[in-house]
Amino acid sequence: MYSSLQGRYREHIISNNFTENILLKPVKMKDISQSEEGWAKRNGAKPSGPSSKFYSVPTKVPVPKREKSAQTKGQNTSSNHPMNLKQSNPVTEKTKQHLLKADQSTSTVPDNVELDKQLCTLWKKKDTEVVVSVIPSQHRGNNFVIHHSELRSLRPHQWLTGEIIESILHHTANVLNLGSTVYVMNHYTTGVILFGNREEIQRQSLSKVNFDKYHAVVSFVNIGNVHWKFLYINAADSCVYLVDPARSSTEQQDSDLAAKRFRDYFKMRRTCHNKTDWVDLKLKGGVIQHPVQRDGSSCGVIVILMAKAVMNAYPDKPVMAFQTDTAEIAKKRETLAKEVLEASVFDMDNNCALCAMAKPPLPGPSITDWIQCDDCGRWFHAQCLQMDDAELAHVSKEYWKCSLCI
Template structure:
């Protein structure tokens, strides 16, 4: 067994837990050898409004479906996820003759973790959980970090800045909001731009969704983008 963690695409994670047999067969990862890994980390989108963390630990034979909101069904959900993952491994064996992890009797587990305090921070929190799990692996830790409105806002800003830093688009010629030279969809032939006075990134006025009055005020005063304000 390997000593690393496989980062599973969130769509494949959803298929494992909720997909039909055709979808599962198509997402059975024929080129992936699970012998090279000791765990899987992914995210699952629930009804397009909520994110959960999927953590599969082959060291302790446990599947965790972690809900950042307070859920009294987390244990039952993890047990169900363990059953679905076992069935997924059976499909891999049938489709590709792959038997890695096939002899493991999977069980559902519960991680101690912080909870979201609002209706919109689930995405940030599951990413922070994944980072903590990967940092401590193979130890099964009690996940700890702050989830106050201020702390989540700071983490969201940090993540956004990191994404921008790692992006390949040209900062001088592309919008930092949509990453394009021209806003997508139909619009006016001329595109108006505004530059952040702090980070000096450029934005399409259309992408910012600002009112005409807000834009005029920003043009004649110092203006900070959402990442710098």
């Protein structure tokens, strides 16, 4: 029996064959103010003394900007929600100013000049993975996270990413209230249905979707990693349109083949998943008159314009009458980029601008280190920036800029 803890510790070391050196190893003391703040954050109480900027993370529940502005209008910013700790939260002066700024900007209609400036800056900077917009999908709870590099694919002469095209299609369906009539099909699924083999198609069963609820499908498909084509299925006239933005003499044949692939797809769903929706549709190929692509990069822009024409006219037959000359396409690209920025529901005060989440995606401690960009006010998980404690402590003493602001 030992009278001291030290004696028991020594016995433990000897019995486990540990080196005695570990007794001599200095224990790294945790910064007291930081741990105090950590507890404070957990309890929602204000810590004594000055707070460091890493622990001053807002802990209120993330809410989409539109809801937030509605709350602001109703003079109810300090709601009774138990998780809304904004008032008791240790918020730095900078955060306060930032929150104030965000509230002001969401309560007024976004200024076009401001949007122009924002877009100009984002297009000028080299590609980063910073989140610039989060767009709600047609299906509740799903969002498209648009990164800076993806937004930049809307610049003149760039080839659009699938994520950008798809997010704009979903946004258009939402704005036009077509959520329960037009199904925006994932472009990867469409690609598999049109060009995949049997096994690949079986994996894209869309078992939770009931096509009988919808009257049309709008989608697009990647051709050889260099080109986008538009796909439209109208259940009312049982027509499948596979539309090539570039001049093509095989549109009827392409659409006929697409119709056959979709007929087979719905039969597969009946055989493998017992789903009978749209299985009796006698789908056939169709052709729509449309303007033709005049450059080598704007197929994605034209696909969006085609989808918008279809959704705007729905349920009438679409009239595709947009211009495709260089100047007009450049203007359209800018308009679409602004649409992506304006449609955003990203809450940059409560979510990390790299993973778009409140909590970091990687496993780690329940209390997360955050750092705010001194230039743009975006917040980042230290974990997502792969910053260790030492680096974090170092940059805290300086004016820190995120990758978008460097």
